[in-house]
Amino acid sequence: MRDPELVDHTAWVPCDLLERFTTDVFRGVGVPEDEARICADVLITADRRGISSHGVSRLKPIYYDRIVKDRIQKAVTEFEVVRDFKSTALVDGHHGMGMVIAKRCMDMAIAKAREYGTGVVVARNSTHFGIVGYYTLMGTQAGMVSLVSTNARPAIAPTFGVENLLGTNPVVFGFPTDEPFDFTNDYATSIIQRGTVELYAREGRPLPEGVVMDENGTVLTDPGTVLRHLLAGTAALAPIGGVGEETGGYKGYGFATVAELLSCALQQGAFLKALSGFADGKKVPHSLGHFFMAIDAAAFGDVQAVRRRVGEVLRTLRNSRKVPGCTRIYTCGEKEYENSLQRAKTGIPVDASIEAELIAMRDELGLTQYRFPFE
């Protein structure tokens, strides 16, 4: 797939520099040091893996501004275990740092799986926790099969509907392998997200049919028009499978609904429009819910044998016959791993708008020890 962040960037910033800076920004707004490290690690891991939509590009709008300016997110996380029963737990995040809440929940799920074979921890009143793959890979690195999901602000319309009700809700599994990278299907249940639309706009190409519609159900393909509608909240994304039922749109809609239910039902949390971050015209906490599951491969036998079996399946897929003109078949997590190898050398691409945000936060927090390569 085309990689939106490889276009129009103006600078490559070393990973370590960006991670130290991000940690200091989180510390600067009041996040305790060890938790600031977690938050920065999640964001920079996204950038390293090439998922720049969930990386440092979100530091100012989704975290810094919400803590400092909007005051709808708490820098110091109150992690309350509301209920704990053997292999399960229910956590209330009290609008703290999503990454801190999520990492602690996944740690709990893994510890429970170690003791009971499986563990499920759900969270409510959380905030954006970054890439889902960070947490599924915590599971695989511990030799576990994992499943992590979250809801998100409204974006996807149900099949035959026009309202953006469901988030781009991921349903992400992780499987440990015998390869240098584990399997994780870390993606949205919409066909595209805003970053992809921006890429089409820059390239002057129309979007494929049936990936986004306006409030009247009219399918939109002009990327400029789509971006205006998305900003105004008057467009809805189609689920995987597209608009209507003919090409399986109801299947993507079903998976998006699964994520919504995994993220609100057991936790008695908020859902759909209530996750918009607005109420009565004012900004309010997003009250996201998450779901974390771990299944210990060791409970079923030899962990190495499980890893090998997963690897065999993935290698068989990759080594199978290609469509003429296609040179590679990928498996989930492979491109992200290759990105991480590359970016360890090249650094992380940062475009002009993000550069301005980094400089603004640095100056506001007085982090005078930082100078960026793009200055």
Add this chain to the structure above:
Amino acid sequence: MRDPELVDHTAWVPCDLLERFTTDVFRGVGVPEDEARICADVLITADRRGISSHGVSRLKPIYYDRIVKDRIQKAVTEFEVVRDFKSTALVDGHHGMGMVIAKRCMDMAIAKAREYGTGVVVARNSTHFGIVGYYTLMGTQAGMVSLVSTNARPAIAPTFGVENLLGTNPVVFGFPTDEPFDFTNDYATSIIQRGTVELYAREGRPLPEGVVMDENGTVLTDPGTVLRHLLAGTAALAPIGGVGEETGGYKGYGFATVAELLSCALQQGAFLKALSGFADGKKVPHSLGHFFMAIDAAAFGDVQAVRRRVGEVLRTLRNSRKVPGCTRIYTCGEKEYENSLQRAKTGIPVDASIEAELIAMRDELGLTQYRFPFE
């Protein structure tokens, strides 16, 4: 969605008659009576729910013939618990009856969830277990969130590949509701299956672009050509999202891979091409794997509150604004529920080829007490 089985049938057979007959066919080939009842219940439940591709249409080719003629499936199921650790278990089905294996596995997962909060049971060396929704709904009826998956004979090509490697692998969740029907996203991870192609053929309409390809990666749209290729094993289905990456085909491919891994990794089972039912030109057991998970809502609080929350989400989706010209928004399991209400009155539609199979089995087994409405 159009309903393939509402076209070209020649008779409606009362549900009870068809279920008694199906039970007696299973008994007639050696399945113990209580297990024959389970097998028949699973098949007829599929027909009641309108999923005729997995109902009595499979009785002869997928069960009767494989037991009696091909001798690759055992009528008496040896259900071996290979490993049992707190909330998890690994089962070997020894090529017995898939429905019996699956029901017992799901019962175990539910019992484990009742004790520990969550339960995961995996099976290997199983056979076709019918509709996945039968088992996810066992979970929801017990007040549990459920996840059931299986692999299947090769059908889907990976993104950028042409070989049919992955089954139409379902990844099916269940959520208990406060409504007359529970939520379950019981569908394949391919866009279409053979039954849908047959419908297009009867209607003389071309298939949508990008749902099936031949061995050279050429997208096929003529339904007659597609059926010939599918019969010859020289076509591959596209995953949800379609061929290539532009409309998210890699996401459907990812979900199909998840099902394959859930169904073979922890159980150290067979996978991909090894599930074809053929080896060295001879018919061999399919050696399917399954995954069953249950999460007890009671472990997280009040089950009724969880049911209500799920219902609220689903009602919000259904009651949202429709695309002009569309009168209803559905949620997963709703159409199947409505089918079951209707078919309790009308009976089950059976087309001419199935009628012939039913008569053949009756006569071979000497079940002279049965006469069908179509005779």
